[in-house]
Amino acid sequence: MKRPPAIDPRTHALFLDFDGTLVDLVDDPDDVALAAGRVARLQEMSERLSGALAIVSGRRIADLDRFLAPLAFAAAGVHGLERRRRPDGETEFLLQPEALDPVRDALAPTLEANQRLRLEDKGTALVLHYRTAPDLAAAAKSAMRHAVEGRDDLVVMDGDSIVEVHPAGMDKGRALADFLSAPPFEGRVPVYLGDDTTDEFALKTVSEQGGVAIKVGSKESVAEYRLADVADVHHWLDVCGI
Numbered sequence: 413m414k415r416p417p418a419i420d421p422r423t424h425a426l427f428l429d430f431d432g433t434l435v436d437l438v439d440d441p442d443d444v445a446l447a448a449g450r451v452a453r454l455q456e457m458s459e460r461l462s463g464a465l466a467i468v469s470g471r472r473i474a475d476l477d478r479f480l481a482p483l484a485f486a487a488a489g490v491h492g493l494e495r496r497r498r499p500d501g502e503t504e505f506l507l508q509p510e511a512l513d514p515v516r517d518a519l520a521p522t523l524e525a526n527q528r529l530r531l532e533d534k535g536t537a538l539v540l541h542y543r544t545a546p547d548l549a550a551a552a553k554s555a556m557r558h559a560v561e562g563r564d565d566l567v568v569m570d571g572d573s574i575v576e577v578h579p580a581g582m583d584k585g586r587a588l589a590d591f592l593s594a595p596p597f598e599g600r601v602p603v604y605l606g607d608d609t610t611d612e613f614a615l616k617t618v619s620e621q622g623g624v625a626i627k628v629g630s631k632e633s634v635a636e637y638r639l640a641d642v643a644d645v646h647h648w649l650d651v652c653g654i
């Protein structure tokens with residue numbers, strides 16, 4: 413396992429995935445928590461990086477704000493379909509939720525028949541959760557794929573005990589590239605930390621740009637560097653040089 417190098421607050425930009433990277437995975441998506449001291453440390457790092465720190469998540473930005481209150485950060489939400497370049501800026505919504513109404517309707521019978529599956533409705537994305545019902549993984553994936561049949565405008569992605577659908581054309585790699593195209597991120601070397609398959613888009617973008625791609629956990633990855641788990645992430649953030 414190759415440990416990441418030290419980070420220079422004058423020249424790097426830091427991008428952090430949320431679930432599985434900053435917070436441990438739990439059964440109920442509403443039950444994640446980050447200690448107040450850890451949130452304060454993120455704020456300190458954001459200031460030392462002159463604002464070049466962003467959370468890049470599959471979550472909605474409103475949900476990230478709830479978990480990171482009372483502070484707020486630059487963020488890409490729903491894999492980049494929501495954007496906020498500065499902590500005090502407006503959130504831009506790249507698409508509206510109506511595009512998914514037929515998928516909501518198509519998933520309803522599966523949810524009725526399999527009540528241990530949970531639907532998370534993020535507006536511009538829908539997630540079927542099966543962490544507490546792993547025997548229903550195949551049913552969830554199959555229902556999602558059937559629900560989007562004939563819809564070239566939508567993309568289905570498998571995550572950690574979830575299957576998710578959202579409009580095509582956006583992923584965490586593109587979200588990261590967009591951050592790097594303007595201040596306060598422009599001209600900086602990207603550092604990205606993420607654990608899931610959806611983070612691979614960003615880790616690939618970072619690797620191609622000569623940045624520091626850091627995989628959290630032991631899953632296969634394009635990343636050059638590794639951290640073991642969420643606790644290791646927080647330890648590294650404390651000693652990384654920022």
Ligand SMILES: O=P(O)(O)OC[C@H]1O[C@H](O[C@H]2O[C@H](CO)[C@@H](O)[C@H](O)[C@H]2O)[C@H](O)[C@@H](O)[C@@H]1O
Nearest residue numbers: 430431437438439441469470471543572573574
């Ligand atoms: O991009 P991320 O910040 O890693 O968000 C990815 C998804 O995270 C959440 O689901 C995951 O965490 C849940 C809570 O620990 C867990 O129950 C679930 O199994 C994980 O896949 C979130 O609920 C999703 O909307 C995000 O897309």
